[in-house]
Amino acid sequence: MRRLYLPGLAVLFICLVAAAAPLLPMPDPIRQDVANRLAAWLPGSPLGRDEFGRDVLSRLIWGARSSLMVAFIASAIAAVVGTALGLLGGWFRGVAEFLAIRGADVVLCFPPVLLALLVVTLLGPGTATLILVLSVLYLPGFIRVSFAEVLSARNQDYVEAVRALGAPTMRILLRTVLPNIAGPVLVQFSLAVAAAVVLESGLSFLGLGVVPPTPSWGLMIRGARSTMEQAPMLLVWPCVALTFTILAMNILCDAVRDIADKRGGGGAKRLRLVDRLLPGLFPPPASPAPLLDVQGLTVEIAVPGGVIKPVEDVSFSLSAGRTLAIVGESGSGKSMAATAIMGLLPPAARAADGVARFEGEDLLRMPEAQRRRLRGGAMAMVFQDPMSSLNPVHRIGDQVAEAIRAHRDVTAEAARREAVDLLKRVGIADPERRARAYPHELSGGMRQRVMIAMAIANKPRLLIADEPTTALDVTVQAAILELLAVLRREEGMGVVLITHSLGVVAEVAEDVVVMYAAQVVERGPVAEVFARPLHPYTRALLAAVPDGDAEPEGIPGVVPRPDQWPPGCRFAPRCAHATEACNAAPPALEGQGDRAVRCIRWREIAP
Amino acid sequence: MTAPLVVAEAVEMSFAPRGILAGGRPVRAVAGVDATVAKGEALGVVGESGSGKSTLGRLLLGLLAATGGSVRFDGEPLPKPGSAAWRKLRARMGIVFQDPFGSLDARRSIGAQVMDGLTIHTTLNAAEREERTAALFRRVGLDPQRMGAYPHEFSGGQRQRLGIARALATSPDFLVADEPVSALDVSIQAQVVKLLAELRGDLGLAMLFISHDLPVVRHLCDRVIVMYLGRVMEEGPVAQVFARPLHPYTVALLSATPMLDPAKRAQRVILPGEPPSPSNPPSGCVFRTRCLHARPACAEAVPPLRSLDQSGHRVACIRAEEIG
Ligand SMILES: Nc1ncnc2c1ncn2[C@@H]1O[C@H](COP(=O)(O)OP(=O)(O)O)[C@@H](O)[C@H]1O
Ligand code: SF4
Numbered sequence: 001m002r003r004l005y006l007p008g009l010a011v012l013f014i015c016l017v018a019a020a021a022p023l024l025p026m027p028d029p030i031r032q033d034v035a036n037r038l039a040a041w042l043p044g045s046p047l048g049r050d051e052f053g054r055d056v057l058s059r060l061i062w063g064a065r066s067s068l069m070v071a072f073i074a075s076a077i078a079a080v081v082g083t084a085l086g087l088l089g090g091w092f093r094g095v096a097e098f099l100a101i102r103g104a105d106v107v108l109c110f111p112p113v114l115l116a117l118l119v120v121t122l123l124g125p126g127t128a129t130l131i132l133v134l135s136v137l138y139l140p141g142f143i144r145v146s147f148a149e150v151l152s153a154r155n156q157d158y159v160e161a162v163r164a165l166g167a168p169t170m171r172i173l174l175r176t177v178l179p180n181i182a183g184p185v186l187v188q189f190s191l192a193v194a195a196a197v198v199l200e201s202g203l204s205f206l207g208l209g210v211v212p213p214t215p216s217w218g219l220m221i222r223g224a225r226s227t228m229e230q231a232p233m234l235l236v237w238p239c240v241a242l243t244f245t246i247l248a249m250n251i252l253c254d255a256v257r258d259i260a261d262k263r264g265g266g267g268a269k270r271l272r273l274v275d276r277l278l279p280g281l282f283p284p285p286a287s288p289a290p291l292l293d294v295q296g297l298t299v300e301i302a303v304p305g306g307v308i309k310p311v312e313d314v315s316f317s318l319s320a321g322r323t324l325a326i327v328g329e330s331g332s333g334k335s336m337a338a339t340a341i342m343g344l345l346p347p348a349a350r351a352a353d354g355v356a357r358f359e360g361e362d363l364l365r366m367p368e369a370q371r372r373r374l375r376g377g378a379m380a381m382v383f384q385d386p387m388s389s390l391n392p393v394h395r396i397g398d399q400v401a402e403a404i405r406a407h408r409d410v411t412a413e414a415a416r417r418e419a420v421d422l423l424k425r426v427g428i429a430d431p432e433r434r435a436r437a438y439p440h441e442l443s444g445g446m447r448q449r450v451m452i453a454m455a456i457a458n459k460p461r462l463l464i465a466d467e468p469t470t471a472l473d474v475t476v477q478a479a480i481l482e483l484l485a486v487l488r489r490e491e492g493m494g495v496v497l498i499t500h501s502l503g504v505v506a507e508v509a510e511d512v513v514v515m516y517a518a519q520v521v522e523r524g525p526v527a528e529v530f531a532r533p534l535h536p537y538t539r540a541l542l543a544a545v546p547d548g549d550a551e552p553e554g555i556p557g558v559v560p561r562p563d564q565w566p567p568g569c570r571f572a573p574r575c576a577h578a579t580e581a582c583n584a585a586p587p588a589l590e591g592q593g594d595r596a597v598r599c600i601r602w603r604e605i606a607p
Numbered sequence: 608m609t610a611p612l613v614v615a616e617a618v619e620m621s622f623a624p625r626g627i628l629a630g631g632r633p634v635r636a637v638a639g640v641d642a643t644v645a646k647g648e649a650l651g652v653v654g655e656s657g658s659g660k661s662t663l664g665r666l667l668l669g670l671l672a673a674t675g676g677s678v679r680f681d682g683e684p685l686p687k688p689g690s691a692a693w694r695k696l697r698a699r700m701g702i703v704f705q706d707p708f709g710s711l712d713a714r715r716s717i718g719a720q721v722m723d724g725l726t727i728h729t730t731l732n733a734a735e736r737e738e739r740t741a742a743l744f745r746r747v748g749l750d751p752q753r754m755g756a757y758p759h760e761f762s763g764g765q766r767q768r769l770g771i772a773r774a775l776a777t778s779p780d781f782l783v784a785d786e787p788v789s790a791l792d793v794s795i796q797a798q799v800v801k802l803l804a805e806l807r808g809d810l811g812l813a814m815l816f817i818s819h820d821l822p823v824v825r826h827l828c829d830r831v832i833v834m835y836l837g838r839v840m841e842e843g844p845v846a847q848v849f850a851r852p853l854h855p856y857t858v859a860l861l862s863a864t865p866m867l868d869p870a871k872r873a874q875r876v877i878l879p880g881e882p883p884s885p886s887n888p889p890s891g892c893v894f895r896t897r898c899l900h901a902r903p904a905c906a907e908a909v910p911p912l913r914s915l916d917q918s919g920h921r922v923a924c925i926r927a928e929e930i931g
């Protein structure tokens with residue numbers, strides 16, 4: 001909001017001054033006084049007098065009045081008519097679309113000055129003509145913007161929803177579509193006003209706009225030109241006024257757009273990971289230690305109200321050739337833990353505590369350069385949304401080849417051949433041809449296979465897969481999980497699989513870590529944990545799966561937000577077994593053989 | 608069985624390729640489907656994405672005008688979309704969408720959106736509408752105090768409840784739920800499925816429940832149809848279709864579904880290749896390019912849906928007896 005104040009005040013000031021021109025104690029802007037021609041300063045004329053001895057300040061302010069009035073009225077006409085045409089064209093398509101869009105194209109074909117000349121010759125110069133010309137000129141912008149917005153809005157479910165309710169078309173257009181396209185139209189409006197101010201001045205300067213002696217900035221510049229040598233300031237003042245007005249308006253437009261476009265900020269945004277898999281080769285040190293050993297991992301994010309910990313004291317370890325699953329509801333910190341291990345945390349977050357040893361070396365304390373060599377080489381990651389990790393403008397074969405060449409010294413040709421082999425390996429039919437495809441030409445399952453091909457391009461020893469199959473059909477999911485299992489068997493790769501599907505865990509993982517509200521609440525071998533869950537949360541999750549004959553039971557409530565964690569056990573508000581004691585202090589993670597559980601009552605309530 | 612509410616006969620939907628330059632063939636998203644939803648019945652529709660499930664749902668609602676075949680609602684053919692009769696009929700049908708974020712208008716209060724149906728279709732005054740909306744909020748488990756709030760203040764599960772409340776405002780007889788729980792966590796899924804099941808019982812709603820999650824369909828629905836490339840491969844009571852699938856595609860679909868106890872599910876069948884383009888489907892049985900049991904005869908004619916017994920379990924496969 002603060003961004004609005006300064007430009008808003010500036011524009012408001014300009015408009016107020018322009019509107020108040022008749023009330024201000026100023027000399028008449030058109031009264032000539034040849035005796036004081038070009039005077040630099042006179043009492044009552046702080047900016048001096050122009051070539052006819054008229055007061056410059058007064059003319060500037062009255063000029064603002066005519067410039068702004070013309071610009072606002074013309075833009076408003078263009079906005080109303082253009083938006084209406086765009087709305088109708090985008091909603092009804094067919095003839096309406098043809099008329100609106102082709103009409104806009106025709107207008108766009110005319111050079112603005114030519115159009116102005118044409119209209120002025122026909123109707124004679126003057127303010128009304130100018131408004132007409134400008135509104136016609138800015139019409140296409142509004143038609144196109146609103147047309148494009150309507151096209152995308154009409155495919156949205158919330159529009160389909162009101163249509164399905166039988167709302168009359170007018171109501172849909174006015175109540176649902178219009179408010180949702182208002183942001184871009186508003187921006188277009190502010191751009192049009194700013195541009196109209198410039199064009200008004202330009203046309204007036206050429207003698208095609210406002211007729212003398214009415215003051216206007218364009219006319220002032222035109223007049224000042226002839227006396228530029230004697231009185232250069234006469235040229236400066238209208239130019240400064242013009243520049244200041246347009247700058248203020250443009251900054252205001254930007255701020256307005258940003259605020260207008262804030263469609264709900266509540267939903268957690270997925271992390272955009274610009275940092276892609278950068279492959280490198282690293283000689284495998286023969287270490288007896290587990291492949292990945294994470295102890296006490298804690299991630300902190302500084303937010304306006306303090307520091308939140310979306311991952312807190314997370315520990316687990318993974319041996320080569322095994323699969324460990326991390327499960328939990330959305331918002332429990334699974335992805336954040338994985339990105340911390342990979343060193344791909346977003347800038348605001350940092351790994352505040354703990355260690356994550358990969359083959360004995362702490363990934364969290366390692367210099368970024370060293371970690372980058374590991375990433376995509378010895379360890380790789382696959383994300384849920386392959387589209388955000390693939391470059392839309394490059395062929396997939398080239399992207400896989402690039403992943404190979406980024407750290408291995410092979411020729412482009414060899415890398416390309418290897419890329420085709422990899423595509424074949426991940427089960428892409430006709431890999432030669434597919435290598436030349438762009439990401440958008442592939443189905444979701446194919447793109448996920450390409451991501452996996454890139455991830456395994458340099459034979460990683462650790463693969464972290466974050467919801468790799470969540471967006472896919474079960475048939476495709478089965479094929480991808482099968483592929484991961486084969487790679488793990490044949491390459492001895494260790495896999496960390498993040499998922500919220502317990503069925504997937506049961507199918508592919510040996511060990512499982514259950515996370516809730518940033519913490520590990522239960523950990524152990526999958527077969528044991530699923531057969532005899534110790535933590536009430538694990539049990540509730542298992543009971544929610546619609547499998548077998550029992551009616552699936554939901555868990556009431558939702559995962560609390562990181563700034564609103566309950567003081568004691570974080571699951572207490574949703575736990576069927578919660579007692580007073582649960583709220584008193586946070587339970588510790590208790591080890592029990594190869595299992596661990598974070599619940600003070602697990603012994604009493606275990607079956 | 609009670610009286611049929613929605614009856615589709617050989618309903619078809621072809622989308623013409625857009626624009627003059629697009630060329631190519633039309634996409635037959637739904638290619639001749641028969642479907643019946645009885646009053647108070649829940650019919651499940653399963654299949655991979657792109658198999659035409661959503662298109663079928665919109666055809667049954669009359670949101671799309673079929674390019675072939677017919678849909679009757681309560682005995683009458685569906686009126687032309689946009690006509691006065693069509694708009695009036697909207698009050699008797701509702702739809703719930705998959706995406707809890709895209710299906711609510713971010714710029715209007717949730718109360719106003721849930722109230723829309725009442726505003727459009729009833730002559731209730733503001734206070735009465737308010738009261739009815741509050742009751743709807745309570746019914747779907749939301750606090751009526753929050754009617755003035757905006758969608759972004761709600762979680763995915765709560766938004767789906769709002770979507771359900773909006774669809775139910777006019778007390779419809781028929782509800783199409785298009786993957787209403789697919790975007791939710793399993794813990795929240797179960798809550799929403801339970802709500803739908805309760806509402807169905809309390810209100811006697813007929814429901815078309817579209818999902819690619821087979822176990823959810825088994826719990827919620829009476830009957831199910833399995834779609835592939837715009838056609839019905841198999842149809843029948845859920846218990847039978849899931850326990851004894853007859854069509855090779857249903858077998859593959861069921862075997863691909865992850866289970867908590869993998870020992871309980873059938874030997875996994877991984878389908879080779881990808882689904883063909885709906886604008887250029889294979890001749891004969893559309894599934895034959897990925898079917899492990901395909902024979903040359905499968906390419907000759909489209910296998911009709913036929914019953915193997917008296918239970919209403921029907922399958923479109925010429926080899927169902929041999930491989931079943
Ligand atoms: N408005 C449309 N225009 C063109 N093609 C469409 C349109 N809607 C759906 N289709 C196509 O119809 C087929 C079936 O789609 P859909 O009914 O959405 O399947 P499902 O819901 O099973 O995923 C797909 O190939 C899809 O691309
Ligand atoms: S500590 Fe108490 S509230 Fe927390 S999970 Fe255990 S029983 Fe439930």
Ligand code: SF4
Nearest residue numbers: 892895898905924925
């Ligand atoms: S008809 Fe032939 S190709 Fe089609 S499902 Fe049956 S066996 Fe397979």
Ligand SMILES: [Mg+2]
Nearest residue numbers: 657660661785
């Ligand atoms: Mg769909």
